[in-house]
Amino acid sequence: MNNAQQLRKDAIAIWKAGVAAVDATKLVREQIEVSGDTVRVAGKSHAIHNIRRIVVVGAGKAGAGMARGVEDALGPELCESKLKGLVSVPADCVGPLEKIKLHAGRPAGVNEPRAEGVQGTQRILEIVGDLNDRDICVVLISGGGSALMPLPIDGITLEDKIAVTKLLAKSGAPIEELNTVRKHLSGIKGGKLAAAIGTPHATALIISDIVGNPLDLIASGPTVADRSTRAEALTILNRYAERNAIPDSVWEILEDDEAAPTPHAHQIINQIIGENGTSIAAAKAEAVRRGYEVDSLGSDNVGFARDEGVRLAQHAVQRRAAGPNSYCLLSGGEPVVKLADTDQPRKGGRNQELALAAAIELWDDGAENICVLSGGTDGEDGPTDAAGAFIDAGVIAEAKSQQLDPATFLEINNSYPFFENAGGLLKTGPTHTNVMDLRVVLVDPSS
Template sequence: MVAGLMEALGPAWMQRTSGWVNIPDDGHPVEPTTPIRLHKARPAGVNEPRPEGVAGTREILDRVAGCGPDDLCLVLISGGGSALLPAPHPDITLEDKIQITRQLSRAGATIQELNSVRRELSLIKGGGLLRACRAGRLIALIISDVIGDPLEVIASGPTVPAPSNRQSAWKVVSRLVPADAIPERVRQLLQSSSSVNGGNNTSPIQASNHIIGNNQTAVDAAVLQAQMQGFEVVRATADEPGIAREVGHQLAQECLQLRRKHADRTRCIISGGEPIVHVAATTHPQKGGRNQELALAAAQDWFADGAAGMILLSGGTDGEDGPTDAAGAFVDAEVIQQARQRGLAPQDFLQWNNAYPFFEQTGGLLMTGPTGTNVMDLRVALIAPQSEPG
């Protein structure tokens, strides 16, 4: 986003610009973008806040607070912003915030539920950046990673005024997290009535938020590419919700049904969204992500059939899927064959949310590395024409 902004502004505007952007650390040196500083706020593949992110967020808050009424503040927001912009409420610690987020994620909290809690635990989310800004005008350019593009949910809405609602956040936490697993400082904060992060911005700043990319953008691009390859796109759907393994089963069955019908060319199903995973409570090893789980559910449905002429790929557009180094996974006849030869049954891995080892052994992991963007997940299924019997 920074490179695109610099190109759009041009040399004349860049001479009058300064900035700071928190980014993931992908292990490569950061290219100088003076006068915009790129700050490595967390390791790529670790979608949790880090102390480096807290330091970078303080710098951002200081900079926007130092603006004057004649200044224009441009804010770049993308998926992953919740972890890249950590500013814990002074009554809690960063570790408290990490712990409660982990607990909510494991309990299957939706992104809306997660971010409703994050907003109450942060000084920058829920409009905190907007409240801190003293520029005359603020323009936020946003790449959405949330179904429906709700501005208050994307990166927990740092530029969207949001009244404090600790009661609602506490209901989410108390419903999903066992009482003994809730950090005491989080409990006290959410049950208190005082608020640092409440109310609307009353300064004279003019603010606007603009979605410049989303899941529909990715689906549309995939459709165009599929058509250029000569595939028949039979369905293209963005912003699909659901539970990962259920979406995987549905896609697998849809592919099987299409394969039974005669066709002259390869058919293609394209869908996007961000399904959730219900994590099993177990001490059994668990490693994977929602895309790997979705593909594993499809593998379960295709295991007896063999998956001849079919392939399903599911991946995160940011190159990350859960706490793993994979972007997702794919399943086809070769993956099924490798599983059979190794005596690996998909259901044995699926029941423990342990998709990564299955695909690691069968060659089905999707490894892209960080992509530099995040518009949720993309799924592509191909069904090749089958020879007529006889």
């Protein structure tokens, strides 16, 4: 195995170690314990003989793994006698469970609200509205929940919400701004799900996919009282949209400063059970085990994906020149892509765009003894079947042999075909977790 192949193998193994550390099934199992006549959820104890039902609802890319964790933790007897529920997940995450139904809230690779997601959301509200004080409600929330649990507020249509989501995403709006707008156009986000739950015994287990783990923004905060205002959402939309680019109904909703507040909700426990820092720590341990000196840029790296790619590539070159130890740089967060105006077909995601920008920076250099990998921990990068991409000497050599010009691909955000042809796609399938992106940069100056 040559050095490029070894670096690639190591980078993928380090990235996968980071993802494994935030396995959704494991994270949920750690929060639920059955002992004698007691079941504990996030540290709160409930006497089993007093429980009528344990009801599980939720949405997110990690939903299938989280639901499996509930069933594993409760065991066959409690599942059979007490458990029911529905969790909305991407279609390629649907699989058989004992008592919790996994609902296909959208197709795979289409991170937008769909009619089937609305149907699932309506069913979730029916389920939680039927609860009483002898029931326990466990809400499973993870990234991607905004699109998987849509419910347009009265006065706008699903198509209106899709138009807003597409415009903000195309314009490069960060997830914090996107979800602030979504909350004010939704009948379930911004604490409205919590308000609909009919039992005071409710706990939300949350896997964070946003920098800083803001409870009110993860999946647009369905179980957290909304601190933002319609005026703030209106300011965000004005920043990115011309008046005629968005349906009038949306503007009218956001301009209504006498909107009813979120109804009163029972007290609900909101518990973060997984986040990007856990992933980085596990990746670091694996890199050290493989003999690398490790630095970390932390979990709060945002900005534009292509700028981040250039930064990481430059850091790798500088570190290679410094030598002599094998070196690993880790980075977490979620940069954005600003889409170019073009009529040409294109395909890609933010991780692939980041790696493509790194390829341009390393093109003349050849990326000798360097590997830059960027992948979404959910296994889904944009509307593609790849988690992300990597760049190394082998990928650059293959691209040059096929006369692929990376700048031409990057110009129209068309990263997927470049890596598909050059052999740099990272494909994992759904990972059933989601804690933003994880990037691994490896340098071996001694080779």
